[in-house]
Amino acid sequence: MTAIALQVIQSLTVLFLAPVYAGFLARAEAIVQSKRGPSVLQPYRDLAKLLRKESAISEHATWIFRAAPFVAFSCYLTVSVIVPIITDEPLPLAFLGDLIGGAFVLMLASFSITLAALDTASPAGGLGASRTTWVGSLAEPSLILVFFTVAALSNSDNPYLENHAVAGSLSAYTLPTHLLGLAAFFMIVLAENGRIPIESPGVSTEISMIEESRVLEYSGREYALVKWGSWMKLFLLSSIFMNVFVLPWGLGHANSILGGLQGIAALVGKLAVCGVLIVIIDSSFAKLRFFRIAEYLGASFLLALIGIITGYVIRS
C-alpha cells in the first residue's frame, strides 16, 4: 500500500516540480547575468495562461499534430515511474522498464514531436525535425556506452542497482568507469535538453534553433502540454543524473511515506546543485556551431568508451 502511494507521489513530484525546476534555472541564469529574473513560480503562471488560450492549428495538420503532445507527455510520465526519483528501491511499477527501456520511451516522445513538426508543413518544423533527429542519432552511441558503464559497474542495467553500487562503496564511486560515465552522461543531458553548448534555450532564431523549432506551430493547450513535457524531460534526466551518478544518497526507502517525503526534499537539494551546474555552463560557454556538435558528442562517446575499457580491464 505504501509502495503504491509512493509510486503515485513520485509521479506527482515529477509532474508538479518540473516547472519550478525550469523556473529555478531561468531565475539563476538571470541572477548570474546581474538581472533580477522572473519568479521561480513563473512557469506555473505560464501554464495557467496557456491552458486558457486559444489554439491556432495549421490548416495542413492532421491528427498527428494534435496527438503528439499527449504521446510525449505520456512517455515522460511513464519514464517517471521507472527511474529512481524519491526512493532507492524499485516501486511496484518499476518493472515496466529499465534504463534502456526508458531511453527508448524518451525516443518515442521525441519522435512524435518530430512528426508533428513535419505535419504542419512549416519549413521551420522541418528544420527542427532534421536537426533534432541528427543530434539524437549522434547522441545514441554515447548514451548506450553510458549504459555499458552502468552495466560494468553494477552488473545490471537497472538504475536502482546502479544507485546501490555506487552509493554503497567509495571505491566504486571513484572508479574511472563511474566518473567518466558520469561526465559523458552529463554531456548527453545537455544535448538532449537543448542547453548550451548545443542550443540556446528559449532563443528563436532560425540559424540556431534545434529543438525549439519543432514546436513553433504549437499554441494554447497543446503548447502547454508540450512545454510541460519538455520541463519534465529536463527534470527526469537531471534526476537520473543526480540520483544514479552524482549523489546517490539521500533517497527514501520504499516502505515509508516519510522516507519518500525525505527523498523529495533531498531531490530538491540535488536538483538545485544540478541546476547551478547547468547555469554555470550556460553562462561560461558559447553555443557551438551546428556541425561542431558532432565533435562534442564524439567527445562524450570517447569519455564513455575509455570508461568502459578501464572498467573491463579492472574487472579481469
Added chain:
Amino acid sequence: MTGVAAILLLCAAVLWLAAASFAFLARTRAGLAACAATSALGGTAAVAGGGIVALHGTEASRTIGAGNVVGAVTLQLSPLAAAFIVLLGLIALAIGLFAPRYHRPGSGSAFYFCVYNVALLASLGVLVAGNVVVFLVAWESMTVFSYLLIMRHHQWRGVMAGGFLFLALGEAGFALIVAAFAILSVKTGTLDLAAMAARSHAVPGAWRSTVFVLALIGFGFKAGLVPLHIWLPEAHPVAPADGSGFLSGLVIKLGVYGIMLFAFQLLAGGPMWWGVLATVIGAVTAVVGVLYAVIEEDFKRLLAFHSVENIGIIVTATGAAMMFRAGHQPALGAYMLLAAIYHTVNHGTYKTLLFLEAGVVEHATGTRDLDRLGGLARLMPRTSVVTLIGTLGIAGLPPLNGFVSEWLIFQGLFQGFRIQPLAGVVLVLAGAALALSGGLAVMAFAHAYGIGFLGIPRSRAAAQARETGQPLAGAAVLAGACVALSLGAPAVLIALGQVARAVTGVQLRPVLLPGKLTIIPAHLNFAAFSPTYLAVFLVGVSAVPLLIYLVGRGARTRTVPVWDGGMLRFRPRMQYTGAAFANPIKVTFGRLYQPEFHVERASDDPAGRSGPVRYDFHVLPLFQRYLYDPVVAAVRSLARFVRPLQSGDVNLYLLYIFLVVVIAYLFYLIQSY
C-alpha cells in the same frame, strides 16, 4: 504433433504448387483473386505448421525413396527453421491478401504469380531440407525464381540491371555455399544434415573454420552483408511492391538462416573469433546500411538500404550469441540467438508492411520520390495509419515489436563483461554501432514518413492520390502482427525459447520470463521490462494529459494557415525537402559519401530571386568503385588478353595442337627417366 505439423506444411506446399500451376488463370480478375487466395491459404497453413514445430521444440526427419550417389530426398522439421517458416507463411498470407488489388489481370501477372508461388515453394524447401542436395536445389531455385519475380516489368528502366546484379551476386554466393557444403559433406562423409551435425566435431579445426568463413560470406551475399550487399538497393526497388516485400521480408532472412544453420547446428560452436568476425561484420553492415538509407530520396531504395541495416543487427546478435557460447556463457548464447530470431521475425513483418505500403503509394501517385510526395496522411488516411505502425516498428520505438527485440539485443550486449575483456570490448563497440544505427534509423524514418506522408503534396502526382481501391487487408494483417508480436512478447518468447532450447540445449524459460509478463535477459537481477504492461500503461497514463487539457475548458481551436514568414502565398515547394532533411548527415559523414554535387542557378541574383536552382547530389558508390569494378575489370582484361588465341588463322590452330603434342611428348620423356 510433428505429424500434424508435417501435414500442414505439406498442405502449404501443395497449395503453393497449385497456385503456381493455375497461375494462368490470373488473366482474369476472378482468377487472380483465386490464385492469391490459394497462396494466402498456403501461408496460413505454413504459419500453423511452423508454429507447431517451434512450440514443440523437437526435430524430425524423413527420407523419401532411396538415395544414390548424388544425394537423397530427406526432409526435416527443425525448430530453428520453423521460426522462419512462420515468417514465410505470414508474409505469404499478407501478400496473398494484398495482391488482388495491386496487380492488374493479364498474362504478365499470370507469369508473375507462377514464379512467385514457386519461389514460395522453394523457400519452404530450403527450410525443410534435410539433405545437402535438397537444400542447394531449393536454395538456388529460390534465387532463380526470385530473379524472375524481379523481372516482372523488365521493360522499365533499371529492372534488367538490378535483376542481373541480383542473379550474378546470388550465383557468387551460391558458389561459396556449395563449397562450404561440399567440403563439410566430404569431411564428414555424409550428405544428410543431421548426420553432418553429429559428426562435424571430428573434422579438423582448420577445415571447420574454412567452412564457416565460406558459409558466412556465401550466405552473406544473400543476406546482404556489407560489402556483399550492392545488389540489394538495385534489385529490391525495381520489383513489384509485393515482390519487394517478399524479397526483403523473407529471402534475405534465408541468408541469416543459413548462417545460423552453419554456426549453431552443422558446425555446433567454434572458437571465439568466429563470433567476433560475425559481430564485426554485422555492426559494420548495420552502420553502413543506415548511413546510405538516411540520405535516400527514393522510398523503396531507402527501405532496401534499411534492410541491410537490420540484417546487420541480426548478424551482430548472432555473432554475439556465438561469442557467448565460446566464452562459456551458454545461457546468454541461447538468449542472443533467441533475440536474433525475434528480430528476424519482427523485421520481416514491418519491412514487408512498409514495402507493400510503398507499393500502394507508388500506385496511387506514380512516384517513389519522397521529394515529390507529401500530404498523403490527409489524402490516404488508412494507408498512412498502417504505414505509421510500420514506421514505429522499424524505428524500434515503443510500444511496438522492433523495440522489444532491440531491447533484448542491447541487454545481451550489455552483459559482455561476463566474457573475456577483449571480446567484451568488441561487444561494447558493436553496441555503440547498433545504437548509432538505431538513432539514424529513427532519422531515416522521420525523413521517410515525415516528408513522404506529412505536410502538403509537393507535386501534382501526389495531390492526385486517393485511398479508394487501394489494397489494405494484407498490410493491415502485418500491422496487426506487429502489435501482436509486441504485446504478446511473452508468448513469442516462450515459443522462441523452445527453438533456442532445441538448437543450443539451454532451457531459457526461468531466466527469461519470471512472471508478471516481464522479460529478463538471461540473468536475474540484470534488467527487466514488460512490453505488454508498458503499452497498457502508456495508453492508460495518457488520461493525465487529457485531464490537464480538459482543465482549459474555455479555450477554442482555430484553423489557420501555416506560418510562412510573411510570404504572399504558401507554396508546397516551400516545405522542407527530403534532401534538406538529410543534409546534416551528408555533411557529417561526407568522408563516406564523397559526394559529387552540382549547383546550377538560372542567374546570379541573390538567393530567392535567382530563378530556378538545380541541385544534383551523387553519392560515391564506394563498394562498386573500389571492390567490384576492379574485379570485373581484371576478369575482362584477362578475357581480352586471351582473345587473340582465337585468331581465325588455321595455321595457328594447327600449331597449337602440334605444340601440345610436343610438350606432351617431352612430358612423357621426362617421366620415363
Added chain:
Amino acid sequence: MTLTLAILTWALPLASAIVPWVGTRARGTGIAVAAGGAGSLAAAITLAARIVSGHPLKLLGGLVYVDSLSAFFVVTVALVVTLAGWGSYSYLRAEEERGELSPLQVRLYGTFFAAFAALMLAALQTGNLGLLWVLVEASTLASAVLVALEARATSLEAAWKYIIISSFGVTIALVGTLFVYYSATSLHLSPDQRLTWPALFAHASVLQAPSLRLAFLLVLIGYGTKVGLAPMHTWLPDAHSEAPSPASAMLSAALLNTGMYAIIRIQALTTPELGRYANDVLLIFGFASVLIGALFMIGCENFKRLFAYSSIEHMGLIAVGLGFGGVIGIYGALLLTLNHAIGKSVLFLTSGEVVLRYRTRDASEVRGLLQVAPLTGLVLLLGTLAILGSPPFGVFLSEFTIVRASFAGQASWLGFVLLPLLVVAFVAFARTTLGMVFGSRQGRAAGLASGSPLVGAVPLVAGLGLLLVLGVWIPGGLNELILHSMRSIT
C-alpha cells in the same frame, strides 16, 4: 534380340537417309529424320535395359561390343538425335519456305544428318579401336557437310577449318591407337584381339607402361580435338555456330560425347597399370578447357558461338570429373554428359528459332524475345539457367557431384579454382542471353514464325521437361545404368 536392337539403333537413322532421295521435300525429310531418331531412341532404351540386366553384347571377336557404358552413351546420343531430328523438321520447312535452301540442300541435309547419326551410334557400339577410329573420322566428314550446308562464305570456311583441324587431331589419335596396339605386344593375343577393347581391358594390368602412357597422351590430344578440349578446341566455335541449328545440336551434344566415349575407354585401359596418371592429365586439359570456355564467353556477341564455348566448358567439366575420379567423380561426369546433351540440344534448337526469326546470330540485335516469341523466349531463359548449372535442372546435380569430388581428393584447392570459373561462366553467358530474352522488342523481328510453331516447340518443351525431371529425381533405371557403366570400366 539384343543384337537386333543394337543394329536398329543405327540402322533406323540410316534408313531415313534414303527418304530425301525418294522425291519428298523438306516436310518428308524432316519427318523421316525425326522418325529415325525416335525409333533409334526406343531401340536404345530397350537395349540399355537388356544390357544392364544381362551381359555385354560381344560379337565378331569384339567388332561389335556393347556394354553398359556403350548403352549409356547410345541412349544419350539417340536422345540428341531424336531432339535434333524433331528440330530439323521445323528448320527444313521454314528454310525451304523462305527459299533459303534448295531441294538439293534439303536432300543433302537429310542424307548426311542420317549418316552422321548412324556413324556416331555405330562408333559407340564397336569394341575394335581401329573401327572406332574409322567411324569417328567418317562422322567428322559427314558432319562437315552439314556445317557447310548453308553455303555462306563463313560456313564454308568453318567447315574447311573443321575438317583440317579435326583430321589432324584424329590422325594423332590414330598414332595413339597404334601405341595402344603396341603396348599389348607382350600379351599372347592375336593381332585382331590386340586392338579389341574387351581383351585389352581384361589384361590391362600387364600392358607395357611406357607405350601406354604415350598412347593415352596422344589419344587424349587426338580425340580431345574432337571433344573440344583446350587448346585443341579452336575449330569448335566456328563450326558449331555456322552449322544449321539442329546440326549444331548434334555436333555439340552428340559428337563431343562420342569423342569423350573414346577417351573414357582408353583411360579405363590405363588405370590398372598407370594408376592416377590419366586422371592428372585429364585434370590439366579439363581445367584448361573450363578456363578457356569461361574466358571466351565474356563479351561474346554471337550467341551460337557462346553456346559453343559453353560446350567447351562443359566438356572440360566432364574431363575434370573423370580426372577427379572415384565413384562421385565418374558418376558426376557421366550424369553431366547426359544432362549437358539434353540441355545443349534444347539451347541450339532455340537458337535456331531465334535465327529464323531475326536472321542474325548477333545477340545485340535481339531484344525482347519474351514479347516477340513468348515460348522461344521462355525456353531460352530456362535453358540458359539449366545449362549454367542452376537448380532445379539436371545439370546442377551433376556439377555439384563433380564439385564434391573435387574436395574429396588430395588436392582440395582445385575445388576453389573450379568454382570461380563456373561463376564467371555463369555471369558471362547469362548476361548475353538474358539481354536477348528481356527488354522491349527491337530489331528486325520477322513477323512470321518458323513454319510450324507448335511442332517446333515439342522438342524444346520435352527437353526442358526432361531436364527438370532429372533435376529433382534420378530414375532408378538411369541410376542402375550409370552404376553399371562405372563398374564396366573399373
